[in-house]
Amino acid sequence: MAAAPSIAPSISGETLTAFLLRLADDHLVLGHRLSEWCGHAPMLEEDLAMPNMALDLIGQARSLYQYAGEVEGKGRDEDQIAYVRREREYVNCLMAERQNGDFAHTMLRQFYFAALMLPLWQAMMTSTDERLAGIAAKAEKEVAYHIRHAGEWVVRLGDGTEESTRRMKAAVEALAPYVDELFESDDVTRAVAEAGIAPDPSTLRPAFDAIVGPVFAEAGLEWVETPYGQTGGRQGRHGEALGFLLAELQYMQRTYPGMTW
Amino acid sequence: MAAAPSIAPSISGETLTAFLLRLADDHLVLGHRLSEWCGHAPMLEEDLAMPNMALDLIGQARSLYQYAGEVEGKGRDEDQIAYVRREREYVNCLMAERQNGDFAHTMLRQFYFAALMLPLWQAMMTSTDERLAGIAAKAEKEVAYHIRHAGEWVVRLGDGTEESTRRMKAAVEALAPYVDELFESDDVTRAVAEAGIAPDPSTLRPAFDAIVGPVFAEAGLEWVETPYGQTGGRQGRHGEALGFLLAELQYMQRTYPGMTW
Amino acid sequence: EAFLAAFQARIDAEEKIEPNDPMPEGYRKTLVRQIGQHAHSEIVGMLPEGNWITRAPSLRRKAALLAKVQDEGGHGLYLYSAAETLGVSREEMTEELLSGKAKYSSIFNYPTQTWADIGAIGWLVDGAAIMNQIPLCRCSYGPYARAMIRVCKEESFHQRQGYEIMMRLARGTPEQKEMAQDALNRWWWPSLMMFGPSDGDSQHSDQSMKWKIKRFTNDELRQKFVDATVPQGEFIGLTFPDPDLKWNEEKGGYDFGAIDWDEFWRVVKGHGPMNRERIEARRKAWEDGAWVREAALAHAEKRKARREAAKMAAE
């Protein structure tokens, strides 16, 4: 087992682990959803682009799980953390677990998540936590591509045919209740922010809006406000779709426990 | 643990277990598929009728698994057999595991399976194996209802609107490759037949045709011959859909092994 | 005026009103709304439980759950029939559900996340439903009262079954007990909300009481439910997520904490965790099933035409 990493002295290992798991679960679950498109995309170029983004997300999840395992210090490796938890222990945001819906829904969700992550990774490039700064430096480049790719689709579909406009608007409508949760702060995020490890998500909203705004303008889309956003993911309160995702994700690890693959 | 049941002296416990598992897996898997419709049926009456048939199938599966567990004599209960096997150990016919498709596909599949089971149960009512004779006596009544219910839908949809006729014909086409497997014989079925426990499936084809024929005639449907039927289910060689079904079916037993519910 | 007084006199004499009896339009409307909501609740209620049928942990539980969900469909069917006696078709009621015009019990807008939620729904949600429904067996409108007698019998079977699931979990492994407690934590408050707003804020109560459509106020029923349920939970070693919950010797019932009415109204107004998905699922079932319903109709007509043609030929 690796020596326990040295983390910022002002934060507990438990808090840092909680923070890392949220981020890792977001990436794993969203990567899983994206990978469901594999072989079923609307065009061959997207059969390349979607697994490509999924690969980035899974790669980022792995870095984060590995680090979480080290900080936690119980000897769990990335797979034990990623695969062998109960549903209520997954702490991804609700947006990540939403079923794919159509291509417009998938791309808009990807765009939103990337527009959250770009400023987050950018800020984390100067994290007081060197390990995270390193992860961020690599991820930032990847997510910039996601923004371009998904953003272009938001524009194309928003300002495409009547049908594509209708579908993209429906996606904006459907995802609206899941946006606010991305920016939630709580004791964990505040502690992490105070320690200079990562910005509090609540501070990222302007950057998110600055990314989304021009794309929506070009796409001819209007922002939809919801009176009440959905929340609960960070406390492991999920919708009904996640359970089925986990049944697949965990199938091998649960059926053949403790083996090496 | 119950005393080992007395089985016909001319057949090994292993062979009888193999026979029982095939029958039980057919019922479990088909019952599972049917239950996926729950709450999503085309009309409220079918939201009652489909779970009702699924209940019959699950009930029949339970009787068969329980008996298989006793014959096997290793102390496995119905749940251990139903839930804790690997995919290659499930020996249901391929038709049972096919995805539901539309309502026409689901009902035709149900009709076919019932048209196999009615003569099978009827013959087994006079089985040399008393336990099976008892199971058959109860099941025979249930499956007679399945034939009526599903058969009526085959007629209604086959001789309904243009769309329903098209869909029912597509179902006949899609299921055709999976019919022959229902009547396959091999060492297990022959041994069971010789011992007077159950008829060899190959002898049931005329009875099946006698049930299907008049319904097809009334529905205005034509029988589709396929040059090659699909096979493999009895050897645990399945299509790709079964794995996902098992991931759901086994989820709880795999995640929380050895607990009582 | 005279008619209204005569009608009220029949009600006061505990006579049952039957479909062909004259009745005030308000009485009819109130019943249509209430029976419709009740029917929709049964139908939408199939979804959260149906969510676990394919993942039930044992064959016995799978069969029981299938049977339960089927019963709910059956309740929906009786109730739609009862409403049809008041002149609204099932199709009209379905349209109102799908358009969001008609409501259904908000409790079904919460997700069933773990197996224990199936226990919690049976124990708490069906338990609360029974509290609401037992008095309805004496409702002044005959067809509704008779439908409720049958419904109540089945619901109380479901409630015992749900409680039995919870008991098994609470007495099982630590993981199982934790799962049961977690489900109670998530379902307790929404169950209390099932009785509707406090008496002061309830819109329809007074007239319904007078017409004997309702026989107890929301708060009375809620109190009965708490008093019946808390000892059951404590008996199996679960803790209710309410620090203010305690026995009040004087009133002979439990005191309990304040309900989060903001959450209640949020969910009623469509912003619960699953509102959108529930309606979406029902709409999809309805739309995907349209060709089946059309085919059944077309076939029935063809059959009838053929029969008539045969009869004419025979004459």
Next chain:
Amino acid sequence: EAFLAAFQARIDAEEKIEPNDPMPEGYRKTLVRQIGQHAHSEIVGMLPEGNWITRAPSLRRKAALLAKVQDEGGHGLYLYSAAETLGVSREEMTEELLSGKAKYSSIFNYPTQTWADIGAIGWLVDGAAIMNQIPLCRCSYGPYARAMIRVCKEESFHQRQGYEIMMRLARGTPEQKEMAQDALNRWWWPSLMMFGPSDGDSQHSDQSMKWKIKRFTNDELRQKFVDATVPQGEFIGLTFPDPDLKWNEEKGGYDFGAIDWDEFWRVVKGHGPMNRERIEARRKAWEDGAWVREAALAHAEKRKARREAAKMAAE
């Protein structure tokens, strides 16, 4: 005649034929058919492996599988581009695939039932593909030869990765070893069939050899594959499902049992376990994606129109 002779002379001189060069219609047709089949195989081949992405047993394996499936899409893309240099559009080729007119490698009509099948496909199927493809890197048609160089590099990486999965399983727990052996049992014979009919029965071989589209016969390639693969399997302790398989010192290669050509032709003709589903999956992707492709086109046109309007306004 003179043209054909001159063309053959170029071929014999190992000159590469390029898109704008004159070429016999038969040469063009043969290439279009072969490159199309090859491209379709890459595309359809995404499905059996894609089937395990969401269930891969570790994150490392999940990432590798995603990358592999993505590479296959990439190969499809180069190959469609190579075919486009011969004057057929991707759309036309897709229509031929979906209508069943164009073929793809029959191996993808078998299901991937267990995780070990992912190993077996990498090891055996990609291994067989490489045997077929290495000579194609020297194919007389330039764009195809160049596409194959890139494809081969990636395929041989995939083959090693697949073999590594099998090795891990074969050296793992008894269940894992059994899983690996079972996959070998199911995939071995279909892999041998990948090289096509025996030389005596092969329709297109002679002319293709002359044109240097092909450089080895089916049977030669099959023998190379067996000779390369059997020691690999034995090295990790797996047994090949062929009692007639044995080393023949004299010919310096393995003898092996008779291939079930009935099965081969059955699957080629559309009656394999997954033929219908593979085409169905691709058709669904294509049809469901139509609105996306249309939107992309419409948007590009709007953009262009706006740019031109802006230019005109500026002038």
